Amino acid sequence: MANTKELSVEDKLRAIYDLQLIDSRIDEIRNVRGELPLEVEDLEDEVAGLSTRSEKLKGELEVIENLIKEKKNAIDEHKEAVKKYTKQQESVRNNREFNSLTKEVEFQELEIQLAEKQIKEMKASIEHKKEMIATSKEKLEAKLAHLKHKKSELDAIMSETQKEETFLTEKSAEFEALIEDRLLAAYKRIRSSVRNGLAVVSIERGASAGSFFTIPPQTQVEIASRKKILIDEHSGRILVDTVLAQEEREKMEQLFATF
Incomplete structure (x- = not known):
């Protein structure tokens, strides 16, 4: 040279x-190639974001379902307590003991009502989250299809032009060295x-x-x-x-x- x-x-x-x-x-x-590499990058980011969101929603769903199980177990315990206190009322010695047991029964019944209300609310939340998961899944599938299409476009262009671009980039460096x-x-x-x-x-x-x-x-x-x-x-x-x-x-x- x-x-x-x-x-x-x-x-x-x-x-x-x-x-x-x-x-x-x-x-x-x-x-x-135009904006294709950037489009592919943006789509990859969107797919990653939607995947993360779906996983997060599924995690939240699992937590709520476990809470419902806990509440149902608690209801069973409260019902057993009601039976126990009601049975004890049959053998009380005075009104004070009877009233005390009545209050315990009322408390347990209130706890049952509260737990049932919470379960109802959580079930509504589950339905809402399931809808969100379904919507997110649809979006994710659409974005994945779009990404696949754009990647195949980019790959086709790259396979046609990459060899020439590499060759010309080397030639560009050679001519730069002359100047x-x-x-x-x-x-x-x-x-x-x-x-x-x-x-x-x-x-x-x-x-x-x-x-x-x-x-x-x-x-x-x-x-x-x-x-x-x-x-x-x-x-x-x-x-x-x-x-x-x-x-x-x-x-x-x-x-x-x-x-």
């Missing part, structure tokens, strides 16, 4: 325009600040590609001479002449055609 110090200005312009063409091709590949640090830093800065990622553009019909501002004839001559690197004062992009751009596009098209 050539040393950056040995490169002429023309070689630098060719290298940086080639880098632009490669990076633009990588951008195209990634644009084909001096300062120029490469400028390229990356410009590229990150423009929406279409074009940091290097050619002259098209007397203006920089994608710009409506005409470049003065003298500047066009300087660009065509390839003696120095010039920046478009309006767009801030690095400029190359049409002939050089066409030559490099043809060269890069042959590279891209291998895929």
Whole structure:
């Protein structure tokens, strides 16, 4: 690989325009994927959230069902107590003992009523939670189906483009190594600040590609001479002449055609 110090200005312009063409091709590949990776990630998060919610609801359901069993056991105990105290009333010696046992019976009956009320409320809560679990299950199944579809879309695109993207990413690194640090830093800065990622553009019909501002004839001559690197004062992009751009596009098209 050539040393950056040995490169002429023309070689630098060719290298940086080639880098632009490669990076633009990588951008195209990634644009084909579009928002799919993010969509898949979001769906995975939603599926995880719904699964956690379902498990939590099932756990709450189990707790309530256990509480109902406890309350039913308590009711049986209270009923046994009522029988016991009622039986004891048959052999009391005075009214005070009878009244005391009557109060115990009343207390046990109140406890039974309270437990039955609580069981009724808990059963209503169970029905509500079962509805929530069913709804959550439906949502989860729908999201899982959607996720499966989106993953298969993404996998198909990845299988078509991953090899080319990997190859081009390696080529991009090779061309970056040809370009001096300062120029490469400028390229990356410009590229990150423009929406279409074009940091290097050619002259098209007397203006920089994608710009409506005409470049003065003298500047066009300087660009065509390839003696120095010039920046478009309006767009801030690095400029190359049409002939050089066409030559490099043809060269890069042959590279891209291998895929």
